[in-house]
Amino acid sequence: MADAELDRFWKEFASRNWEREPLSLPSSPVRLGLADWQLLRALRLAADPANRPRGSSLPRIVVTVDGRTQPIDTGHFLPLPDDSGLDAYLARVDTRMRKHEWSVAVSGLHAVDGVLWDRAKRLADDVHRYTGSRAAGRVDIDTFIGRYTSTNVGVHVDHAGNFGFTLRGKKRLLTWPPERGDQVPQHTADYASARGLADVLVGVPGALTYFPSEQLHVGESPDAVAVNVNIAFFTRSDPAALVLEAVGGLLGRARGDLAGSGASAASVASVASVASVAGSIPAPARAALATLAGLTGGEIADVVWEHHMRTVTSGGLGVGRPAEALVPVGRRAGVRKRTDVELRQRLLADGRRAVATQGHTLKVADHPQLAAAVTALAEGDTLGLADWERRSDPAAVPLLHAVLLRLSSWRALDVREDPAP
Known part of the structure; x- marks a missing residue:
């Protein structure tokens, strides 16, 4: 029954709402399934910059008091x-801020927490399965917590379709279609004149809200603290x-090589060649x-492929799933890819094999039997x-086990350990 109900929901959503x-549904078959402690853990991980994935700007934390x-x-x-x-966390902050409105917005929680990464990817896969659409930009999972008369930026457009799940309190979302843009004051909290034109979405625990990407919107939770994911x-x-x-990225890597003792004669000659015809260009630009x-075209294509795979194999999340502990797979095990996982591979210009999944790419020495195993x-x-x-x-065995x-560790496999004979 649950599967049939979900199927009906998604089919109707795809044809009517997407x-x-x-x-705005007061009770929804689509649930986030996020426990309180899991959200707290994600927030604690987000608070420590050391947990941020290398090269990523996520997570982002924005705190406002009285709209500032x-x-x-x-x-x-x-x-x-x-x-x-x-509840203890919310009570502590709200007691401290009892004379003020306040909010905490944390985006990119999936970059530091595997459970939230899984939740966001599952919803992204469902949207793709039923609508045929993948986000042109990124997919993000965020939380908005606080007690406030209106979102600090006022009425605005995110250019993002938004699914909202409320864990605590009650949050109202006022939304307007883009064709009403000239009737709705924007980037201001003074939108009372347009309130009667709004669709009002109500978020409470167990409910689901959604608005399309071009909708103007503003959030309100003036009476008590609301927690939305x-x-x-x-x-x-x-x-x-x-x-x-x-x-x-390639330029940065090559600049480092050129600056170090490992710069090749060809690299130095190349810089000299450019300098001879571009003397007025600053030295860093010449380099x-x-x-x-x-x-080479192959080098550039390989790196572009790797960046693209980060999006393709993560369902649009754009960062790799936070890794779990490294546990060797038993040599008598049976392994298969999880059904919701995308697995790709590529032979690189430098002769190595790249294996991409769950927003990550691993590069290992190539071997035809490794390639065949990954294909299977x-x-x-x-x-x-x-x-x-x-x-x-025998040369292929350690390569496959490394993969x-x-x-x-990226939770891409189902592993069934066979009992010892």
């Missing part, structure tokens, strides 16, 4: 070690960003031009490792 109309962003002294707005639970599908992206990001001239996993086959090892070149070790 990027068309807002939705607080750039410093925000630590007491996040869970502290003495907070015994979600949202999964947003951003619709805007720069088509050149993927290549620019990849080339930027960058020389590096670009020396990059990607197609949904089960690998019996004891039998595979008996039939394989399986990482795939297991």
Whole structure:
């Protein structure tokens, strides 16, 4: 019954609401399934910059008091070690701020917490399955906590379709379609004149709210603290960003090589060649031009592919699933890819094999039997490792186990350990 109810919901949602109309259900078959302690753990992880994935700007934390962003002294707005639970945390902050409105917004929680990464990807996969759409931009899971008359930025547009789940309190969302934009005051909390034109979505525990990406909206929770977790599908992206990001990384790597003792004669000659025809260009720019001239199409394509796989295999989340402990896969185990996991591979220009899944890419030495094993996993086959090892070149065995070790830590595999004979 539950599966049939979910199927009916998603089919109706896809035909009626997705990027068309807002939705407010007081009771929904789509549940976030997030326990209080899991949200607290994610917030604590987000508070420590050391947990941020390398090269990522996520998570982002914004604290406001009386509508003004607080750039410093925000630590007491996040869970502290003495907070015994979600309610204790909320009571502590709200007691401290009893004479003020306040809010805490944390985006990119999936970058530091595997459970929230899984929740967001599951919803993204469901949206894709029923609507055929993947977000042109990124998918994000965030939380908005506080007691406030209106969202601090006032009426605004995020260019992101938004699913809202309320864990505590009550939150009203006022939304307007874009065609009413000239009737709705924007970037201000003074929108009383347009209140009667709004669709009002009500978030309470067990409810679901949704509004399309181009809707104007503002949130209200003036009477008591509300806790919302949202999964947003951003619709805007720069088509050149993927290549620019990849080339930027290659430039940074090459500049480091050139500055160090390992700079090759060819690199130095390349810089000299550029300098001879571009004397008026600053030296750092000349070095960058020389590096670009020396990059091969294969190198650039490999890095662009890796950046693209970060999005493709994460369902649009754009960062790898936070890794779990490294636990070797038993040599008698049977392994298969989880049904909701995307697994891709590529032979790189430098001769290594890249294996991408769950927003990560692993690069190992290439071997044809490794490539065949990864292909079998990607197609949904089960690998019996004891039998595979008996039939394989000994050189391929440690390569596959290195790949399986990482795939297991990224929660990409179902592992069935066979009993000892």
